[in-house]
Amino acid sequence: MPFGNTHNKLKMNYSSEQEYPDLSQHNNHMAKVLTPEMYNNLRDKETPSGFTLDDLIQTGVDNPGHPFIMTVGCVAGDEETYEVFKELLDPVIEDRHGGYKPSDKHKTDMNNDNLQGGDDLDPDYVLSSRVRTGRSIRGFCLPPHCSRGERRAIENLSLESLDMLDGDLKGKYFALKNMTEEEQQQLIDDHFLFDKPVSPLLLASGMARDWPDGRGIWHNDNKTFLVWVNEEDHLRVISMQKGGNMKEVFNRFCTGLTKIEGLFKERGHEFMWNEHLGYVLTCPSNLGTGLRAGVHVKLPNVSKHDKFGDILKRLRLQKRGTGGVDTAAVGGVFDISNADRLGFSEVELVQMVVDGVNLLVDMEKHLEAGESIDDIIPEQK
Amino acid sequence: MPFGNTHNNFKLNYKVEDEYPDLSKHNNHMAKVLTKEMYGKIRDRQTPSGYTVDDVIQTGIDNPGHPFIMTVGCVAGDEESYEVFKELLDPVISDRHNGYKPTDKHKTDLNFENLKGGDDLDPNYVLSSRVRTGRSIKGFTLPPHNSRGERRAIEKLSVEALTSLDGEFKGKYYPLKSMTDAEQEQLINDHFLFDKPVSPLLTCAGMARDWPDGRGIMHNDNKTFLVWVNEEDHLRVISMQQGGNMREVFKRFCVGLQKIEEIFKKHNHGFMWNEHLGYILTCPSNLGTGLRGGVHVKLPKLSTHAKFDEILTRLRLQKRGTGGVDTASVGGVFDISNADRLGSSEVAQVQLVVDGVKLMVEMEKKLEKGEAIDSMIPAQK
Numbered sequence: 021m022p023f024g025n026t027h028n029k030l031k032m033n034y035s036s037e038q039e040y041p042d043l044s045q046h047n048n049h050m051a052k053v054l055t056p057e058m059y060n061n062l063r064d065k066e067t068p069s070g071f072t073l074d075d076l077i078q079t080g081v082d083n084p085g086h087p088f089i090m091t092v093g094c095v096a097g098d099e100e101t102y103e104v105f106k107e108l109l110d111p112v113i114e115d116r117h118g119g120y121k122p123s124d125k126h127k128t129d130m131n132n133d134n135l136q137g138g139d140d141l142d143p144d145y146v147l148s149s150r151v152r153t154g155r156s157i158r159g160f161c162l163p164p165h166c167s168r169g170e171r172r173a174i175e176n177l178s179l180e181s182l183d184m185l186d187g188d189l190k191g192k193y194f195a196l197k198n199m200t201e202e203e204q205q206q207l208i209d210d211h212f213l214f215d216k217p218v219s220p221l222l223l224a225s226g227m228a229r230d231w232p233d234g235r236g237i238w239h240n241d242n243k244t245f246l247v248w249v250n251e252e253d254h255l256r257v258i259s260m261q262k263g264g265n266m267k268e269v270f271n272r273f274c275t276g277l278t279k280i281e282g283l284f285k286e287r288g289h290e291f292m293w294n295e296h297l298g299y300v301l302t303c304p305s306n307l308g309t310g311l312r313a314g315v316h317v318k319l320p321n322v323s324k325h326d327k328f329g330d331i332l333k334r335l336r337l338q339k340r341g342t343g344g345v346d347t348a349a350v351g352g353v354f355d356i357s358n359a360d361r362l363g364f365s366e367v368e369l370v371q372m373v374v375d376g377v378n379l380l381v382d383m384e385k386h387l388e389a390g391e392s393i394d395d396i397i398p399e400q401k
Numbered sequence: 402m403p404f405g406n407t408h409n410n411f412k413l414n415y416k417v418e419d420e421y422p423d424l425s426k427h428n429n430h431m432a433k434v435l436t437k438e439m440y441g442k443i444r445d446r447q448t449p450s451g452y453t454v455d456d457v458i459q460t461g462i463d464n465p466g467h468p469f470i471m472t473v474g475c476v477a478g479d480e481e482s483y484e485v486f487k488e489l490l491d492p493v494i495s496d497r498h499n500g501y502k503p504t505d506k507h508k509t510d511l512n513f514e515n516l517k518g519g520d521d522l523d524p525n526y527v528l529s530s531r532v533r534t535g536r537s538i539k540g541f542t543l544p545p546h547n548s549r550g551e552r553r554a555i556e557k558l559s560v561e562a563l564t565s566l567d568g569e570f571k572g573k574y575y576p577l578k579s580m581t582d583a584e585q586e587q588l589i590n591d592h593f594l595f596d597k598p599v600s601p602l603l604t605c606a607g608m609a610r611d612w613p614d615g616r617g618i619m620h621n622d623n624k625t626f627l628v629w630v631n632e633e634d635h636l637r638v639i640s641m642q643q644g645g646n647m648r649e650v651f652k653r654f655c656v657g658l659q660k661i662e663e664i665f666k667k668h669n670h671g672f673m674w675n676e677h678l679g680y681i682l683t684c685p686s687n688l689g690t691g692l693r694g695g696v697h698v699k700l701p702k703l704s705t706h707a708k709f710d711e712i713l714t715r716l717r718l719q720k721r722g723t724g725g726v727d728t729a730s731v732g733g734v735f736d737i738s739n740a741d742r743l744g745s746s747e748v749a750q751v752q753l754v755v756d757g758v759k760l761m762v763e764m765e766k767k768l769e770k771g772e773a774i775d776s777m778i779p780a781q782k
Contacts, residue, residue, distance in 0.1 A: 029451075030450050030451065030542075030548070031548045031550060031551075033550075034548065034550025034551065034554070035550070038549070038550035038553060038554070039548060039549050039550040040549075041549060041611060041614070042578065042614050045578075069411050070411065074548070078610060081610070081611050082609070082610060082611065082612065161411075167411070167412045167415065167420060167455075168419070168420050168421075168422060169412060169414075169415030169416070169419035169420040170415065172419055173415070173419070197423065223604065224610075228463070229459060229462075229463060229605075230422065230462055230463065231463065233422070233423050
């Protein structure tokens with residue numbers, strides 16, 4: 021793979037026009053923003069670990085995108101990427117995160133006491149509740165750029181820390197490369213196992229290199245708290261359970277994350293965070309909270325209402341099929357989650373999900389009873 | 402993508418043990434040869450363009466291989482790779498090319514007049530004849546490593562050279578990115594069009610970056626001479642036609658190649674070649690002649706004979722299905738071609754195909770008449 025210091029200098033033998041990618045067929049955030057002038061300004065720069073502009077944009081060059089789905093088209097290789105390549109990433113962030121400005125400050129709030137209600141979403145409709153986020157460990161390069169040594173060091177650190185969790189969070193780590201057939205089957209049955217990425221969006225950025233070395237899954241004995249190590253981010257943290265008690269899910273999420281952060285700090289490592297971008301992750305779309313809180317909820321009537329899309333937008337929510345992103349809903353069951361990541365706190369985003377889903381279930385009951393929902397359509401949040 | 406000078410220095414902060422890949426599940430030439438000691442010795446080296454050992458081996462780490470199919474597991478990023486990483490590549494080459502030693506010399510012979518016969522393979526059995534090879538242009542890095550500027554410069558040089566050909570070689574260049582639907586349809590019908598690589602063996606090596614930028618196909622008006630630009634190698638050159646006149650195919654191949662080489666030399670860009678490795682190509686399996694000369698031939702009876710594979714081995718030939726490598730044969734029609742690339746000349750390899758196919762067609766005819774072929778089985782060539 022060619023993108024490093026020396027080879028960057030070799031590329032300087034060619035003019036900027038000769039090196040500038042052809043983005044004429046492209047529709048992603050990077051392609052909308054990267055002009056030839058900007059390419060020229062940034063092409064000789066690199067972060068201290070050697071990540072260059074071409075590393076950043078390769079996934080967006082290789083994946084032109086879709087007329088209707090706007091992908092990000094760029095990834096970070098380390099914490100400094102967001103600073104060294106501000107000229108490109110600030111407008112990408114602004115476009116992706118509802119006009120978020122370079123001078124804006126992001127608020128972090130993981131105090132579960134600040135969440136109002138959320139413990140009583142109707143389990144006849146809300147089948148399961150889940151909150152996930154990502155975390156990056158300061159001092160290491162990110163998955164598109166890290167070496168095997170770094171990735172293994174991240175794994176060891178994560179193992180040591182997760183091993184210290186106790187009580188409700190006590191659990192076990194399963195390294196992908198040492199998994200037995202039985203362990204693998206169990207993790208598949210629990211819907212916990214993650215596969216080697218097949219999406220060209222991920223592969224083209226280099227994050228699947230050396231698979232499955234250094235990758236694994238940790239989960240607690242109760243199977244309600246789960247951590248992925250070295251998939252798309254250093255850590256992905258997931259709290260989930262059946263039914264509609266989102267408050268309990270969020271409580272476990274916050275408690276678990278806070279404990280993990282403490283354990284990492286004891287070992288001299290903190291999470292990547294700053295007051296402008298919040299938590300720093302590989303994909304610019306996951307900056308801020310990196311949080312996706314959602315439910316699987318039965319909405320066969322509401323989902324057919326012609327204002328469904330509009331209602332979701334006003335509630336700042338998005339829908340997905342129950343297989344996750346880009347899947348179709350089955351049997352009127354939808355995955356409903358927060359659309360935002362950056363510019364709102366964790367509590368605020370989960371509150372939107374709790375309040376929004378409560379309203380949607382209420383609307384579903386109205387429609388079941390043959391009543392209109394026109395007067396309960398909400399304002400834009 | 403992380404593998405360059407600065408990040409290479411960054412990786413040196415980690416010990417050899419921490420960076421050495423886990424090759425325990427691997428079965429490819431690279432994995433058989435790369436010990437931890439060897440890795441430790443060569444890990445801080447790089448070629449003048451910045452290619453490192455991790456770049457060389459990434460494809461072999463990401464693709465463990467198959468119990469029965471031995472892949473190479475490493476690629477070159479430039480001409481100097483074969484020198485800077487000799488410790489690794491010499492034993493790989495020796496293992497792949499029948500014990501070829503670091504001191505051996507490779508003979509190049511593109512004088513078609515030295516071929517004996519070959520103009521009369523029985524067209525009732527031999528449906529088509531084809532010769533292909535690859536060429537790399539000196540002074541540029543290879544497809545796993547080159548930048549967009551380099552790739553476009555290679556394309557530009559190639560297009561100038563190829564469109565200046567005349568006589569039977571007169572033809573047209575079709576860049577992949579600006580092909581019309583009609584042109585694409587025609588090229589598919591002619592079996593000329595190459596697709597974006599999907600094999601992870603190729604994509605993990607980085608050679609599909611920026612697709613389809615800088616890639617294209619040139620063919621002559623007669624559709625008997627074809628050049629691929631910037632696919633797995635800088636150039637792939639193919640001569641082909643229906644029927645059994647391999648002599649004519651080989652003549653066109655040699656004449657065309659030599660004309661192309663002259664034009665490149667005039668621009669001070671000869672082909673990469675040296676007296677030890679012959680023609681330098683991206684994959685170590687294609688060193689030497691890079692030549693695969695073959696026919697599609699009907700051998701329904703011979704192919705089911707108990708000694709078929711042994712006959713092929715003795716004749717230094719290999720079989721493939723008519724869809725190419727790793728496909729099955731259809732209706733008893735096989736693709737039969739030379740097995741060797743390095744250590745024998747172009748003429749010698751095509752001679753093996755001509756003589757071997759002639760013999761096999763005779764065997765087929767004998768078996769059709771119910772006669773034995775035991776007395777015809779050849780000695781090991």
